[in-house]
Amino acid sequence: MHPIDCAELYADGRHYDLENEGFTEDIPFYLRLAARHGGPILELGCGTGRIAIPLAQAGHDVTGLDMSEPMLRHARSKLAESSAALTLIQGDCRDFAFDRLFRLILFPFNAIAHLHDRESVDACFAAVRRHLAPEGRFVIDMFNPRLDYLDREPLQRFPVTEYADPDGRGLVVITESSMYDRATQINHIVWHYRIGQIEDAMAVPNNMRIFFPQELAALLHYNGFCVECVLGDFDESPFQSDSPKQIIVAAG
Ligand SMILES: C[S@@+](CC[C@H](N)C(=O)[O-])C[C@H]1O[C@@H](n2cnc3c(N)ncnc32)[C@H](O)[C@@H]1O
Structure with missing residues (x-):
């Protein structure tokens, strides 16, 4: 497994x-x-x-x-x-x-x-x-x-959500990029976090089997x-x- x-x-x-x-x-x-x-x-x-x-x-x-x-x-x-x-x-x-x-x-x-x-x-x-x-x-x-979602341009970023950071660091803005592997059916999504003034503070993988x-x-x-x-x-x-x-x- x-x-x-x-x-x-x-x-x-x-x-x-x-x-x-x-x-x-x-x-x-x-x-x-x-x-x-x-x-x-x-x-x-x-x-x-x-x-x-x-x-x-x-x-x-x-x-x-x-x-x-x-x-x-x-x-x-x-x-x-x-x-x-x-x-x-x-x-x-x-x-x-x-x-x-x-x-x-x-x-x-x-x-x-x-x-x-x-x-x-x-x-x-x-x-x-x-x-x-x-x-x-x-x-x-x-x-x-949805096929259009799986077919997204891998370098492009799409909005996910935003909220106030619970540790008071300012606004958290999340965008995502993704690359779908048609062989494994895994969508390799990355969530990009802007926290306050720090662009790309974190990049977190969110790999989803479709x-x-x-x-x-x-x-x-x-x-x-x-x-x-x-x-x-x-x-x-x-x-x-x-x-x-x-x-x-x-x-x-
Ligand atoms: C999208 S969240 C859903 C949480 C909650 N059900 C909800 O609706 O808000 C997916 C959850 O599944 C858990 N998870 C992922 N793989 C798991 C596994 N193999 N066994 C148990 N939990 C797992 C994650 O830790 C996470 O908390």
Whole structure:
């Protein structure tokens, strides 16, 4: 299996939360899913608890698994300030063992793109199957790859986001460049950070394995899952060619 190479990207949970501050539209979707299917819920790659904490606050029994210590540390600090109870475990989604089954196993916000090879996906899906309750559902959210995005000019930089640096160094402005490898299906993205007056203060790799819709369906099928539905966005519209997301709900 390829090593997971995103430690630098997730080196500081405060920055992660600020980078994604404007993105909340998936949370009501996961709250609806949880109300429909019930807990216990396991979130793979739970990060700073952006989704897990609202689920726990809604009264669900939630376990979050993530391999990044800094992301989990930030999740714990947020938990300390809230009334929510949540189990956070450091571990690899390709190799985990809990002595309980889950009615919902979530793999949100493109986290599957960190699994760069088939062996990693197979290992993760096998672990999910071992932990899915008989009536349980496995839900993956991955963006629907757009060919124009993958075909970007590698030297060009595109805006990502900006926010006030949590350490008071001024405005953080992130732009990205990317080079897509059509053989490996890995998009080699680099996030360039301007911090205050320091242009190119950091360059952080964000290598994303791109999963095309029929490929994800096949991977799930050959790993023993039955795809119940594929949604195209968090409004639960059906998946189609120009949908922004591929949100797959699978049974074990
Ligand atoms: C895009 S973030 C998503 C975080 C959170 N689910 C959210 O929606 O905000 C991806 C997360 O997956 C974690 N991750 C990547 N590979 C992993 C692996 N093999 N096992 C566990 N966590 C992993 C990263 O550390 C990171 O926190």
